Amino acid sequence: MAFHDVRFPDNISRGARGGPERRTQVVELASGDEERNASWLNSRRRYDVAYGIRRADDLAAVVAFFEARNGRLHGFRYKDWADYKSTLPSQAITPTDQQIGTGTGSLTTFQLSKLYTSGAQSWTRATVKPVAGTVRVALGTAEQLTGWTLDATTGVVTFTIAPGNGVIVRAGFEFDVPVRFDADMLDVTLDIERLGSITSIPLLEIRR
Numbered sequence: 001m002a003f004h005d006v007r008f009p010d011n012i013s014r015g016a017r018g019g020p021e022r023r024t025q026v027v028e029l030a031s032g033d034e035e036r037n038a039s040w041l042n043s044r045r046r047y048d049v050a051y052g053i054r055r056a057d058d059l060a061a062v063v064a065f066f067e068a069r070n071g072r073l074h075g076f077r078y079k080d081w082a083d084y085k086s087t088l089p090s091q092a093i094t095p096t097d098q099q100i101g102t103g104t105g106s107l108t109t110f111q112l113s114k115l116y117t118s119g120a121q122s123w124t125r126a127t128v129k130p131v132a133g134t135v136r137v138a139l140g141t142a143e144q145l146t147g148w149t150l151d152a153t154t155g156v157v158t159f160t161i162a163p164g165n166g167v168i169v170r171a172g173f174e175f176d177v178p179v180r181f182d183a184d185m186l187d188v189t190l191d192i193e194r195l196g197s198i199t200s201i202p203l204l205e206i207r208r
Helices: 056-068
Strands: 003-007 017-021 024-028 034-038 044-048 075-078 098-102 109-111 113-118 121-126 136-139 148-151 156-159 168-172 177-181 188-190 196-198 202-205
Touching: 044 177, 098 109, 098 113
Parallel strands: 003 075
Antiparallel strands: 017 044, 024 034, 044 202, 075 177, 098 168, 109 156, 113 121, 136 168, 148 156, 177 202, 188 196
16 A cells, blocks of 8 residues: 555535544443543544535546545545644634744754644644645744755654754644545446436545
């Protein structure tokens, strides 16, 4: 298997359904009380892109994309229109959107990540498929236009000179979700006017 560094068609993903999934074990005791345990440390995204198909040409594009990925075999990029920025969807990216690390004076590599916060609780999501050309980096609050490189296949930012001890490293970016098809068959229906539809086209986030 391999990961194909191509993105699923944006015009179809825009109309898709889906989002994060968690796995929680819930045990109901004889008293009626519950015990809950998180089976997964991190969430996993699921999508159904069949809802984004509006024309016969969209259907043909999905079939071609499916065949080129060999069904479930190869992964690819997917734009989650509900969550694709380091900031809110309505806001512009800035180089201080997310804190991605703290300098030690020797550490040169930092993983892009996004923090999700509600009240006193938070969760950090590693961002492994940033969109090239959208990433902005800052040391403290000062944007760094040079002195760093990005690996767009892993989301790792590498500095030429290690940030000083205690210096906050921040970044702003757009990102894709690494996914694969979650079925090896597309069940296409053709109506009397030869317009096609597919009941479901499930995608599943790839976690490594």
